[in-house]
Amino acid sequence: MQSTDKTTIAMHTSIPGTHSQELLALRQKHVPRGVSNSVPVFVEKAEGAVVVDVDGNRMIDLAGAIGTLNAGHCPPRVVAALKAQLDQYIHPGFNVLMYEPYVRLAETLNALTPGDHEKRTFFLNSGAEAVENAVKIARKFTGRRGVLSFRGGFHGRTLLAMSLTSKVKPYKFGFGPFAADVYRLPYPNYYRAPLNMTPDQLDDALLSRMEEFFISDVPKEEIAAVIMEPVQGEGGFIVPSRRFVQGVRDICRKNDILFIADEVQTGFGRTGRLFAVEHFGVVPDLMTMSKSIAAGLPISAVTGRADVMDAPEPGEIGGTYGGSPLGCVAALEVIRTLQEEHLVERANVIGDIIRTNLEQLQRQYPVIGDVRGLGAMMAMELVKDPVTKEPHPELTKRILAECYQRGVVLLNAGMYGNVIRFLSPLVITDAQLEEAFAVLRGVFADLLG
Incomplete structure (x- = not known):
């Protein structure tokens, strides 16, 4: 071309x-x-x-379908794998008849995502669907309902994901009422910090606000999870400090709250690490992935601690098209492309x-x-x-x-x-x-x- x-x-x-x-x-x-x-x-x-x-x-x-095409438009090995898969079968439906690419991709993501603990992975269709299911799993595991997200964050356009999202227009205006038990905290935008406030001072103030939230707003015993984009995407590519992200993680640990890393836009090499959360020395309890996972094929994933992921009973998570064979083989080839190139x-x-x-x-x-x-x-x-x-x-x-x-x-x-x-x-x-x-x-x- x-x-x-x-x-x-x-x-x-x-x-x-x-x-x-x-x-x-x-x-x-x-x-x-x-x-x-x-x-x-x-x-x-x-x-x-x-x-x-x-x-x-x-x-x-230079837009890459909003970060979907890290491996490029039409990567040759992905195209070849899709053509080969079409000759075998298109969609038996993993909830009915299982197929190998699904478990191979789950195995691969369990090995590649941060942390050496035992993990589980399952697949859905979109980033918003991954977010909603990560929250479902967190609520099931903890027995708590509340979820904390951050100002400036974007997590999708479906009801719960839209409720977690911060920007009002065009994503939320006129679409209420929103999902209950969703709360929002400020996120460190160092460029727009109050006058003369250093990054460390801003981090300290926001982490203190998070601690105070459990006293003034909702008790820690009712919060299931905190969800965070390691780098905010739609929010304007806001990069937090390592100190802030680790501080949030520490608060979560102290209060038995799950930490969910939303890697839908930041994942699969975009930030110079396979996953952006690796920059911050934090191992999340759950991760959501989509966009560049499969070079444009509609597939998303939730990966997390085995004990957390196994909390739902059979049939409580999943979906008709979740983890389609085409999406799975495309994702496996994208990962090989990222590694070999x-x-x-x-x-x-x-x-x-x-x-x-x-x-x-x-x-x-x-x-x-x-x-x-x-x-x-x-x-x-x-x-x-x-x-x-x-x-x-x-x-x-x-x-x-x-x-x-x-x-x-x-x-x-x-x-x-x-x-x-x-x-x-x-x-x-x-x-x-x-x-x-x-x-x-x-x-x-x-x-x-």
């Missing part, structure tokens, strides 16, 4: 082109408006970090390239208030003034629109919609990264002078 002049991007029309416009008309007629679309094009072909739309425009993908290590190289480019832009353009992230999960936050740190979502939208018109796909994030996040496939080349950043530099120059 590379062009002969050694560049990747080739834009033949404005966005959207004629064929995309025709399909957009059908989309608007037949699909509800509540399903959002970041870029107004329809894809015809995709490979690695490159997508070609139905009008022949070739673009570099050293993509976890590659994430750190990508992250260094992105950070260097963003910090260079930041020195030139003060509207970039903060550059942050772990590994290849990087972001920049745009502000109207570097002193007041007033968010600048309008500029963010203009930059994103100009980027896709010039052949680079990016997404925003953050509570105020003013964060641009980078989630490129980990198979992206250095040349493609440089080409994408040349576009981004040109956009900044044209919009800001």
Whole structure:
């Protein structure tokens, strides 16, 4: 999919082109408006970090289906495994007739996830479904009902997952009432910490607030679990300190509360470790996984301590399509791809390239208030003034629109919609990264002078 002049991007029309416009008309007629679309094009072909739309425009993908494509679009070994599986069987239904890929993938994740204790894994369809089931299991094991999540966290759009999610619009507004026994605590955003407060001071204040919560709000004896994204995704790629995450873990241990790591966006090499929680020296009781687990196939997983995972009785967890054979074989090949192509290590190289480019832009353009992230999960936050740190979502939208018109796909994030996040496939080349950043530099120059 590379062009002969050694560049990747080739834009033949404005966005959207004629064929995309025709399909957009059908989309608007037949699909509800509540399903959002970041870029107004329809894809015809995709490979690695490159997508070609139905009008022949070739673009570099720095969004990766919101972090779903760490192994890239259409990884060859995944495609081959799926074709082979289709010739055997598609879906006997694990709850009825079992099949080997399911147990092989469970075995693999039990070995790869943090901790050397005995574990169990089962499979579902989406990140939200994994979150809901992790909470179900935690409640069953502890006999408690309460769940703590964090401000800025995103855990999905289904009822319980939406209740755990912090951002009101567009995820929660008008969709109440929400699930009961869900409580929210503040999360450390060091860029927006109170004036003159150091990161350690902010950590101490928030950990103290957590301890006080059990006195002022809900007793510890009623809290089953704390759920945390090791790096907040939709919240704006907020990275907590090792000290804070370990402090939360210690409070959980002290009060017999389960610690759930939501690795839906951060998992499978994105942050430069196979799982982001490894950066913090914490072994969770339960983990939720999805997105990049299977290169775009709909599958998710919950992995956890064997004694916790075995708390539900037969039939109390599961689902008709959970752990489909196609998803399982795709996931096994994604894991092999990550390992054999050293993509976890590659994430750190990508992250260094992105950070260097963003910090260079930041020195030139003060509207970039903060550059942050772990590994290849990087972001920049745009502000109207570097002193007041007033968010600048309008500029963010203009930059994103100009980027896709010039052949680079990016997404925003953050509570105020003013964060641009980078989630490129980990198979992206250095040349493609440089080409994408040349576009981004040109956009900044044209919009800001």
